[in-house]
Amino acid sequence: MEAALHAAGRPPLVAITLDGRAHEAPAGSTLAALVASLGRAPHDVATAVNGTFVARAERAARALQPGDAVLLFQPIVGG
Amino acid sequence: MNNELLHADDAWQVDGVRLHSRFLLGSARYPSPEALREAIVASGTQLVTMGLRRGPQPGGDDAFVAAVRHALEATGARLLPNTAGCYSAHDAVQVAHMARELYGTRWIKLEVLGDRQTLQPDMAGTLDAATQLVRDGFVVFPYCNDDLVACRRLLDAGCPLLMPWGAPIGSGQGLLNPFALRTLRERLPDATLVIDAGLGAPSHATRALEMGYDAVLLSTAVGQARDPVAMARAFRLAVEAGRIGWRAGVMAPRERAVASTPVEPVAPGAARP
Numbered sequence: 356m357e358a359a360l361h362a363a364g365r366p367p368l369v370a371i372t373l374d375g376r377a378h379e380a381p382a383g384s385t386l387a388a389l390v391a392s393l394g395r396a397p398h399d400v401a402t403a404v405n406g407t408f409v410a411r412a413e414r415a416a417r418a419l420q421p422g423d424a425v426l427l428f429q430p431i432v433g434g
Numbered sequence: 435m436n437n438e439l440l441h442a443d444d445a446w447q448v449d450g451v452r453l454h455s456r457f458l459l460g461s462a463r464y465p466s467p468e469a470l471r472e473a474i475v476a477s478g479t480q481l482v483t484m485g486l487r488r489g490p491q492p493g494g495d496d497a498f499v500a501a502v503r504h505a506l507e508a509t510g511a512r513l514l515p516n517t518a519g520c521y522s523a524h525d526a527v528q529v530a531h532m533a534r535e536l537y538g539t540r541w542i543k544l545e546v547l548g549d550r551q552t553l554q555p556d557m558a559g560t561l562d563a564a565t566q567l568v569r570d571g572f573v574v575f576p577y578c579n580d581d582l583v584a585c586r587r588l589l590d591a592g593c594p595l596l597m598p599w600g601a602p603i604g605s606g607q608g609l610l611n612p613f614a615l616r617t618l619r620e621r622l623p624d625a626t627l628v629i630d631a632g633l634g635a636p637s638h639a640t641r642a643l644e645m646g647y648d649a650v651l652l653s654t655a656v657g658q659a660r661d662p663v664a665m666a667r668a669f670r671l672a673v674e675a676g677r678i679g680w681r682a683g684v685m686a687p688r689e690r691a692v693a694s695t696p697v698e699p700v701a702p703g704a705a706r707p
Contacts, residue, residue, distance in 0.1 A: 403528055403532065406525075407528060408528045408531040427488060428487065431499065432470070432484055433462045
């Protein structure tokens with residue numbers, strides 16, 4: 356399937372999960388790019404990949420790998 | 435009338451920050467953002483807790499989060515992020531780091547829960563997470579049980595205070611084990627102790643402060659009251675009353691009656707009672 360898409364001129368994709376749901380991102384893209392593609396401002400969310408916090412300053416260097424589990428966190432009210 | 439106790443500077447301190455309010459307030463389960471904002475103001479609190487959640491929040495918490503931020507701007511109160519919903523030290527540590535980045539504070543109310551029904555703290559996990567977070571530069575407010583030995587370990591790990599539960603989170607049952615709480619107070623005389631969880635009525639808060647606890651944290655009792663703003667004020671007064679009472683010296687209970695009015699016999703020559 357991926358080869359067929361590539362042959363058709365479509366950019367390859369990397370399969371990840373985002374907040375527990377299947378998601379595809381352009382191959383070679385970064386965590387920072389993913390956050391931006393979702394329309395989220397960098398300071399509005401915190402990120403974790405595969406259960407580990409990734410600081411905002413490190414997102415641009417964090418390339419997404421197949422199977423990565425990305426979680427986005429945001430402020431909520433709480434006790 | 436001696437007004438010293440009413441006007442004395444009776445602040446407590448955490449991380450070099452002096453706090454005059456002994457009422458920490460959670461921000462959950464309010465009927466409206468307006469009620470939340472007004473309750474924060476009415477409470478006089480200087481510490482408001484908030485959390486983090488993963489995933490999109492459709493309809494979300496945005497208005498409530500904004501209400502908290504507005505109230506903090508108006509009152510000068512600080513945010514105390516928490517790791518609510520974490521069931522492992524690993525998760526709590528990750529959430530704490532995310533909270534520090536999102537909220538811009540190194541203060542963290544640490545919750546590592548051990549049971550999804552009782553929501554009681556996992557003390558081993560709490561100690562593990564606290565140790566890591568102290569090493570990472572956090573000021574850790576650990577939600578804990580009333581086990582003296584486990585609590586001492588948290589202090590030894592570098593937590594500046596303890597937050598033992600009064601009763602299960604959200605249960606409103608008050609101080610279920612006053613003996614254990616008194617033991618903690620007596621055996622840890624120099625520790626800052628904040629009752630966290632399970633308070634339901636203002637009188638519970640008064641009792642906690644009368645026992646010598648330094649502060650209380652509660653959320654559901656205010657948010658779920660019929661009138662959260664009035665309840666926030668009630669708890670504020672209750673906390674103040676308990677603190678003044680403790681400083682004034684609560685009398686020790688007695689087993690026998692002791693007349694508070696000197697009684698003289700009415701009939702001359704009759705025996706004195």
